[in-house]
Amino acid sequence: KQEVTQIPAALSVPEGENLVLNCSFTDSAIYNLQWFRQDPGKGLTSLLLIQSSQREQTSGRLNASLDKSSGRSTLYIAASQPGDSATYLCAVNASWGKLQFGAGTQVVVTP
């Protein structure tokens, strides 16, 4: 069974520092991997989707890498801002659109 792990569970950084969020998965047979952001009491906002054939995907200050063979993805957020404070979730799509989620990394960016 696919298992998705996100380490660390929580992270606090000063404003301006780059954020590095890790996601690992046990079964490399995936179609794609998606990164989401969730603010307290809100729904999930899609950040990036990276296909299994891609190594990298970028959107503004966000960059996601994927190493399917080693079962790892990393989300980089450049020059963090207090507005980046949220929980970040990764999810792998391995079977018929069924996303398997990690538990998330709670990020606090301090001014």
Place this chain on the structure above:
Amino acid sequence: NAGVTQTPKFQVLKTGQSMTLQCAQDMNHNSMYWYRQDPGMGLRLIYYSASEGTTDKGEVPNGYNVSRLNKREFSLRLESAAPSQTSVYFCASSEELYSTQYFGPGTRLTVL
């Protein structure tokens, strides 16, 4: 575009009561999903609909039923609510099964 909308936003039920959670999307997506989010358990798929007229079980379907009313709407029904169904429920949609999924704002359900 409103995206994915869910009603109600909050609901309190007594054990044994029934209710239907409504979800609608205006993005002309083919696929729709229902998830629940619980502390310590993360997000888990309850049911999904790959396209209009089809529904399939996800990871935790027991105690729930779904209806894909048309391309826009996908409802989740609790026939006899139990305290274990206290959770936050999210609806999502995507163009196809392997496309980006877009989530609604959620329904916070408490079963007493």
